[in-house]
Amino acid sequence: DQQVKQNSPSLSVQEGRISILNCDYTNSMFDYFLWYKKYPAEGPTFLISISSIKDKNEDGRFTVFLNKSAKHLSLHIVPSQPGDSAVYFCAAKNYGGSQGNLIFGKGTKLSVKP
């Protein structure tokens, strides 16, 4: 059973508008969450992260929100740019699990249209 779920396989947004990517998880032992971005034919690159003791983390145009009671996190990109078009993976770390084992979602493909 999937522990990290990204229920939207794709999202299309107009340039300059806000992109909101969502992620749900089931394991209450997750203590750290990350978002990775992946371009075609490249490996994932780290984007932003948040500890389970926080509810918001911001880095430039990117903000991650964590709602522990709902077991939900979201990534906001404002304003969206065509270069943001990529697949975005949500990932979670389970403290005490295999060292460094991140549990990944299936990804959401974001298309930002000029």
Next chain:
Amino acid sequence: EADIYQTPRYLVIGTGKKITLECSQTMGHDKMYWYQQDPGMELHLIHYSYGVNSTEKGDLSSESTVSRIRTEHFPLTLESARPSHTSQYLCASSVGEGFRTYSPLHFGNGTRLTVT
């Protein structure tokens, strides 16, 4: 700019062949990982290493094997390739983790393997 290098980028090979996927990093990271990803699916951990002479299997069962003789090098070997091994293989490294802290994985560009 990649500090972790994977070769080859693409590999098409026949059933039964032995293959080795290379992974090297120049960051001095102790921890290295191999993930497997099929299109539209999650990344799954298949092997990891804490350091030289340390290797462990990940959560996804894999017929591949790994070795860690040098800190910077973490090759993955398939003794006899099969069509079911067709996938993308991603190598990664990191400094490590603690409670509520985490050093993000740094990924290579992957090897896309096709077994015919």
